[in-house]
Amino acid sequence: GEGRRSYGRTTTASMPHRTVLTLRRPVGVAALLISFNTPLPNVAWKAFPSIFCGNGSVLKPSEHTPVSAWWFGRLCLEAGLPSGVLNVLQGLGPEAGGPLVDDPRVALVSFTGSAATGRAVAEAAGRRLAKTVLELGGKNALVVDDDADLDRAVEWTVASAFSNAGQRCAAASRIVVFDAVYDDFRARLAAAVPDVDEIGPVISEASLERILGAVESAREAGATVLCGGTRVGDRGWRVAPTVLEDVPADAPLACEELFGPVATLHRVAGLDDAVALANDSQYGLTAAIHTASVHRALRFAEQVEAGVVVVNAGTHGSEPHMGFGGVKQSGTGWKEAGVEALDVYSETRYVNLVVDPALA
Numbered sequence: 001g002e003g004r005r006s007y008g009r010t011t012t013a014s015m016p017h018r019t020v021l022t023l024r025r026p027v028g029v030a031a032l033l034i035s036f037n038t039p040l041p042n043v044a045w046k047a048f049p050s051i052f053c054g055n056g057s058v059l060k061p062s063e064h065t066p067v068s069a070w071w072f073g074r075l076c077l078e079a080g081l082p083s084g085v086l087n088v089l090q091g092l093g094p095e096a097g098g099p100l101v102d103d104p105r106v107a108l109v110s111f112t113g114s115a116a117t118g119r120a121v122a123e124a125a126g127r128r129l130a131k132t133v134l135e136l137g138g139k140n141a142l143v144v145d146d147d148a149d150l151d152r153a154v155e156w157t158v159a160s161a162f163s164n165a166g167q168r169c170a171a172a173s174r175i176v177v178f179d180a181v182y183d184d185f186r187a188r189l190a191a192a193v194p195d196v197d198e199i200g201p202v203i204s205e206a207s208l209e210r211i212l213g214a215v216e217s218a219r220e221a222g223a224t225v226l227c228g229g230t231r232v233g234d235r236g237w238r239v240a241p242t243v244l245e246d247v248p249a250d251a252p253l254a255c256e257e258l259f260g261p262v263a264t265l266h267r268v269a270g271l272d273d274a275v276a277l278a279n280d281s282q283y284g285l286t287a288a289i290h291t292a293s294v295h296r297a298l299r300f301a302e303q304v305e306a307g308v309v310v311v312n313a314g315t316h317g318s319e320p321h322m323g324f325g326g327v328k329q330s331g332t333g334w335k336e337a338g339v340e341a342l343d344v345y346s347e348t349r350y351v352n353l354v355v356d357p358a359l360a
Contacts, residue, residue, distance in 0.1 A: 001321070002339055003052030006346070017355045024346040026054035027131060028107030031100040033121070034069075035112045036062035036203050037167040037259075043072050044320075046110050049341035051085060055108070058087045060097050064203050066090050093117070101125050109133070110336070110344065112169075114257070115283075115329045122332070133334040133344050135169070135325055137257040138285030140315040141278035142172035143300065145271070145291035146180040152312065153290040154188045157263070158196060160288070160314035162241045165200045166261035169330075170286045170308070170316035174254060175243075175265050176274050182267045186226070186245070189265075193227040193241045201237040202260055208237040211260035218244055218253040226265065249280055257283070271296055279305045285326035286315040307331070 008022045030050045034042040039061060050057040061069035073088040089096050101109050101124045109125045110133040111118055118134040125132040142160055144153045160172030177185050202208050208231065215229045228242030245265040247254050254264050268274045278287055287306040291297050301309040307326035308318055318324045323335030334344050 002342060003048070005339075006053070007339065007342060008348075013352070017357060019353045019355075021351040021353060023349045023351060024053065024342060025349050027345060027347055028055060029105055030055040030057045030108040030110060030345065031097075031103075031106045032057055032059045033097050033100070033109070033111040033113070034059070034061055035169075036064040037164060037169075039065040039068040040072065042112060043069055045112075045336060047072070047086060049336070049345045050108075050110070051081070053342065053345035055345055056085060056087075058089055058100060058106070060089045060091070060100060063090070063092050097121075098124070101130075102128075104128055107131060108345070111135070114259075118331075132332060133336065134332045135336060136285075136330050137259075137283055138169045138171070138315075138326060138330055139174060139255065139257055139281045139283045140170060140172050140286045140306070141174045141176050141274075141281075141288075141304075142315055143274045143278065143287070143289040143291075144175070144177040144181065144185055145274075145289060145293070145296060146178040147292040148181070148290035149292070149312075150181060150185050150188055153185065154192050156288070156290070156312075156314040157189060158192055158241075160316055161243075161263040162193075162196055162199060162261045163316070165202050165239065166263075167202060167259050168316050169257075170318070171259075172288065172315040173258065173263050174278070174281075175263050176268055176277050177265065178274070179267050179269055182265075186265060189243060190226050193243055196241045199232060199238055199241055199261060202239060203237070205237055207260065208239060211239050211258055211262060214253055214256075214258055215242055215244065215262060218247055218251060221251065223247045223251070223253070223264075228261070249277055255281065271300065275300060275303045279303075281305075282329040283326065284328040285330035286310065286318075288313060288315045307335070 032046040108131045112135045115136040118136040226243040228240035232238035242262040247264040284305040286308040288310040289300045297311045323338035323340035325335040
C-alpha cells in the first residue's frame with residue numbers, strides 16, 4: 001500500500017520568501033540478496049518496495065531455494081512489469097552475489113542472511129561507499145514473568161522456537177523464566193514439545209549435522225537435554241524440537257545463532273536479571289515478554305536491546321506494514337517493510353524554492 005504514497009514534506013526556512021520541499025527519488029540499481037528460510041516472503045520484502053520506489057532491481061535468491069524467485073519474476077512479466085525492471089540472478093554467493101556487491105553500477109545492496117556473511121558484504125560495499133542495508137541474525141529472548149499465563153507462554157514458546165524448523169532470524173532461542181515459576185513452566189514445556197505435530201526439515205544435511213553437533217557439544221559440557229536432541233527418522237533433514245537447560249549464558253549454544261529447532265532454558269530471579277540476560281548478546285533483533293503487568297511490559301520494552309519487542313506473544317510475526325530490523329550485530333539500523341522501507345529504497349532530495357515578491 002505504501003507504493004502509492006511517496007511521502008515528502010514542506011517546511012519553512014529561516015530566510016524570508018523561502019520554502020523547502022523534499023522529494024523522494026530512486027536510488028538507482030538495487031541488489032537484493034535474500035535468505036532461504038522464507039523465500040517468497042523474502043522476495044516480496046525487498047522487491048516490492050525497491051520497484052515501487054523506482055529502482056532497477058537485481059534479485060539474487062539463495063542457491064538452496066531458486067524456484068520461488070524464478071516464478072515470481074515470471075509472474076511479474078505476466079502482470080505487465082517492463083522487462084529489465086526486475087532481474088532474477090541465480091548462483092552461489094561468491095560467483096553471483098559477490099560481483100553484485102562489488103559492481104560500481106549497483107547503488108544499493110540489501111542483504112538478509114547471517115552476520116558473518118553480512119560483515120563481508122558490508123566490507124565489500126563499504127569500499128565504494130554504496131548504500132548498504134543488512135538484516136542479520138538474532139539470538140532472541142522470550143521472557144516468562146512470574147505473573148504470566150503459563151499455558152499461553154508455553155504455546156508461544158513452542159511456536160517461536162520451532163516453527164519453520166527454527167529457521168527464523170526472529171526465532172525464540174533463549175527462554176528466560178522467573179525462578180518462582182521455572183519448575184512449573186519447565187514441566188509444561190517438556191510436556192508440550194513432543195506434541196509438536198510436524199517439524200519441517202532444516203535446509204541441508206550440513207545444517208543438520210551442525211545443529212546436532214552443537215547440541216552434543218553442549219551436552220558434553222554439562223547441559224541437560226530436556227527434549228529432542230536427535231534426528232527424526234532416516235529420510236530428510238529433520239531435527240526433533242530440542243530444549244536444553246543448564247547451559248551457561250556465555251556458552252556457544254546460548255550465544256551463537258544456530259538456525260534450527262533448538263532453544264535453551266534459563267532461570268532468573270526477576271525482571272532486572274531477565275533484561276540483563278536478554279541484553280547479554282551480540283544480537284538485538286527481537287524480544288518478547290509474557291506478563292500480566294503493563295508496568296513490567298513497558299519497562300522491559302524500554303530497557304531491552306532489540307529492534308522489535310512483543311508482549312504476550314512470540315518473538316516472530318511482524319506484519320508487512322511494520323518496520324523490521326535490529327540493533328547491534330542484527331543489522332545496520334535500517335528498517336525494511338512498513339513506511340520505513342521508503343527510506344531504504346529511495347533518497348531524499350531537498351528543493352529550496354525562493355520567491356521574489358517583486359515578480360509576483
